[in-house]
Amino acid sequence: MGKAQSLVAGIDVGGTTVKIALIDTEGTIQLKWEIPTNQKNQGAYIMQETAASIQAVLKQESLSIHAAGVGAPGFIDVENGIISEAVNVGWKDYYLKQELEALLHVPVVVDNDANLAAGGEKWKGSGAGASNLLAVTLGTGVGGGIIAGGEIIHGEFGMAGEIGHIQSVRENGARCNCGKYGCLETVSSATGIARLGLEKVQTERRGYLQDRLSEQGTISAKDVLDGARAGDPDAESVFEEAVEHLGFALANLCNSLNPEVIVIGGGVSKGGAFLTDAITRHFKRFAIPVIGEKTKINLAVLGNDAGVIGAAWLASKTFPEGARQLYER
């Protein structure tokens, strides 16, 4: 690791840990570590501790950075680097960019963690190089990030990419946290798939899902995918319902956005090719033929590193090495 190398810090703030990486201009992680998220005093010490940790590592390794990118959950005023609200962390109207710039003496850019995960997969993951990419996270909810023309799409007040709230069940859908009924995440998130599985077993009381319920007292999304893969008809029926809704929503987004690639991440994506093959099958039913044919549907590959890599991508792009002098003046 030569001293002449130009590095940026990628920082991914979560409710439990702050992930930190020093990343070169090629997007390769040179060093990475994490510190606990200090929730005290509405998260007031998190950036101080993060900056101190970065400065200690830089000193020890005789390295320097020329910029930093930060991903945070919640609603963010991206232009000004202000966290409007991040419930998991405790921040409210928090001037993150201003504070971290004062601490690190380098320019800082801030964005939503889901958007930066999309940026990470675009830069170094399974969407490598795509200027037009849709990242989908199938976890507790359904999250998303949209990159179009090489840029993160934010929308008018930062809600772009909230694909989990695409209306999917038109009538009598389950209630969603957003206040609506029948959102995509009520049927295609890990939580949604588990809920559908539980409803199914409560009606049918048989087979693989009943066995899992008797053993565990509950049904997980993994149980549904495992059962479907093993050919259990009830698990298959639930899985098909979940992936049909996903295929429908993603096809309609792609009919309007025409990305090169969709990257599927989150816990449910552990379903692997079994999952993406099923999504692709439904996607092709609902997509404009040429879009159904050409849009790639890939599994995310960066896992927990997507956020820090995406943060570094945005920092590198926003503050290219050559711009440093201009900033410091």
Added chain:
Amino acid sequence: MGKAQSLVAGIDVGGTTVKIALIDTEGTIQLKWEIPTNQKNQGAYIMQETAASIQAVLKQESLSIHAAGVGAPGFIDVENGIISEAVNVGWKDYYLKQELEALLHVPVVVDNDANLAAGGEKWKGSGAGASNLLAVTLGTGVGGGIIAGGEIIHGEFGMAGEIGHIQSVRENGARCNCGKYGCLETVSSATGIARLGLEKVQTERRGYLQDRLSEQGTISAKDVLDGARAGDPDAESVFEEAVEHLGFALANLCNSLNPEVIVIGGGVSKGGAFLTDAITRHFKRFAIPVIGEKTKINLAVLGNDAGVIGAAWLASKTFPEGARQLYER
């Protein structure tokens, strides 16, 4: 009109006429006119005739331009200014940018006409100033243009904005020109609304729609809107079906894109506030609450000028000669 003014040419190529305007840096049309589209020899003379017409006007008026923007129908390689295919005009793999730059001696930028209509409404129409805008044209088909972060979204191979092919009728939909069944434009375009009206009257054989059918031998979208406005229950039912599909598709797009404003244009938009009120009602049912509340749904106001104004917007933005002079003044 002072000679020092910095002007661009906005050009909108259609199957019948080429619309041309000289537009200042504020987006005000200083002169506009049109020439017939010369379809001879696969449209080989169109740009020559357009350039000659512009040069004659510039000479006569002692004016000059510093850039030109061109909107054309069909598939376009925007980066290189090549028309891949424009069936209405006859062009195929036509190097429009290269040819027009050689003729006019100013830089030229080319984009799809629907995208530029969105740009026009953004610049000087009912989306004035919005950085995030969705333009919808309800005509023979359903067209669209998406502007996000101030830029036209093109997608991977220029199909972004093709919102007419969002799947709307999930089962047993009507066949669409794109090869799929149940696309938005099979139910919410002028053609789609007329088709639904005709199907209705063939079943019900009564009321306003039957009267129109008896008189005219057919049913138009206008008949459906007029009947619905007058309270005819069959016309109301068809109208509600068409606007519910629109509200659903637009809400789901906005759940992902979060534009500030949706601009509704095309022949069906002559339905005015009666139409936008109905779309808004369904939009709010399917949108994330804060998006349902804050997204404006406006009627387009530029009519046939949207294309030339959008072409001038793109030219001014891409080649900001005029903007600089304005700034320096």
